Amino acid sequence: MSENTKKWGYLFVLSLIWGSSFILMKKALIGVTAFQLGALRTIFTALILFTVGLKSIQTIDKQAWKWVMLSGVFGSFIPAFLFAIAETEIDSAIASILNSLVPLQTVLVGFAVFQIASTKRQVFGVILGFVGTALLVVKGADLNPHQNYLYAGYIVLATVMYAFNVNIIKRYLQHLKPLTIATGNYVVIVIPALIILYFTDFFESSNLNHPELKMALMYVFILSFFGTALAKVLFNNLIRISTPVFASSVTYVMPIVALTWGFLDGEGFSMLQAFASLIILLGVYLANKKA
Template structure:
C-alpha cells in the first residue's frame, strides 16, 4: 500500500473507530453504571496495552514517571468517567461534536499555560469554535428539555484535560516512544481503576443479573480494545507516515460517524445544531490550517 493511500486508510479507520466510541458508551450504559464503565474501560485497556508494551516499561526513566502518571490521569482516567457520566443525560452525537474542542483547547492552553505561541488564525479559530459550542449546547437544551445539558460541562472539562495532556506530552515526554507513553500511562492508573471498580458493587449478583449486562461487557471490551488501545497505535502510525496537521483532520470526520450512529439509534439533531457543529469544525480547521501545508 502506497504512502498516500496508507495515510488515507489510517485516517478513515481512525475516524470510524473513534466516531463509534460514543455510541458504544451509550449502549454499555444500559447494563453498567457510569463509574463501572469508566473503571472497566481503564482496566481492560490497560490489560491490552500491557500485553503489547510491557517490555517497554523498563526503558522509562525515573524522571519521566511523574509526567506519565499525570498524563494518564488527565488523558485517560478522569475522561473515561466524565464521558460516561455525560452520556447519561446528553445524546452521543452531541458529545462527539463537543469532543472536537480538544484541538482548540490545546491551542488555548498551550498559549496560556505552556507559553506556546499562537497565530492570529488560531485565535480566530478558537473564538469561532466556542461560539459554535454555545449554539450547540443552547439549542440542544431547547430541543431536548428532558435532558440536562449542564452535563456538557463534563465533556468540556474532558477536552481541557485532553488538551493539557497533549501539551504535557509535547513539552515533557517528546523523547518517549508512543507505545511506552501509553503503557506507562496505564501503569499509573490501573490500580486506582480497580479500586473504583470494587467500590461500584460491580462484583455483585445485582450487576451480573441485569438483562443488558452481557452485551454491555461486549460493548465496553470493543470500546477498550479498538477505541483506546488500538486507536492509540494507529494514530501514532498516522502521525509517523503523514503530518500532525493531516492526522488532526480525524477531528473533522469523527462527528460525522457519530452523528450517523446517533441518527440510526433515534437521536434527534436539529438543522441549527448541524450549523453549530459546522461552526465548531470550521474553528478547528482554521486553528490547524497551515499556509505551507501540502
C-alpha cells in the same frame, strides 16, 4: 499499496473507530453505571496494553514518571469518567461534536500554561469554536428538554484535560515511544480504576448474571480494544507515513460517523445544531491551519 493510499485508509478506519466510540458508551450505559463504565474501560485497556507494552516501561526514566502519571490522569483516567457521566444526559452525537474542541483547548492551554505563542487566526478559531459550542448546547437543551445539557460541561472539562495531556507529551515525553507512554499511563491508573469499580458494588453476584450487564461488558471491551488500544497503534502509523496536520484531520470526520450512529439510534438533531457543528469544525480548522 502506496503510502498515499495507506494514509487515507488509516484516516477512514480511525474515523470509523473513534466516531463509533460514543454510541458504544451510550449502549454500555444501559447495563452499567457511569463510574463502572469509566473504571471498566480503564481496566480493559490496561490489560490489552500490558500484553504488548509492559516490557517497554523499563525505558521510562525516573524524571519522566511524574509526567507519565499526569499524562495518564489527564489524558485517560478522568476523561473516561467525565464522558461516561455526560452521556447519561446528552446524546452521543453531541458528545462527539463537543469532543472536537480538543484542538482549540490545546491552543488555549499551550498559550496560558506552557507559553506557546498563538496567532490571531488561532485566537479567532478558538472564539469561533466556542460560539458554535454555545449554539450547539443551547439548541440541544431546547430540542431535548428532558436532557440536562449542563452535563455538556463535563465534556468541555475533558477536552481541557486532553489539551493538558497533549502539551505534557509534547514538552516532557517526546523522548519516549507512544506505546511506552500509553502503557506507563495505565500502569499508574489501573489500580485507582479497580478501587473505584470495587466501591460501585460491581462484583455483587446478583448483578453479574444480568443480561444487560453482559451486553454492556461486550460494548466496553469493544470500546477498549478498538477505540483505545488498536486506535493508538493506527494513529501512530498514520503520523509516521503522513504529517501531523493530515493526521489531526480525523477530528473533522469523526463527528460525521457519530452523527450517523446517533441518527440510526433515534437521536434528534436540528439544522441549527448542524450549523453550530460546522462553526465548531471551522474554528478547529482555523486554529490548526498552518500559516
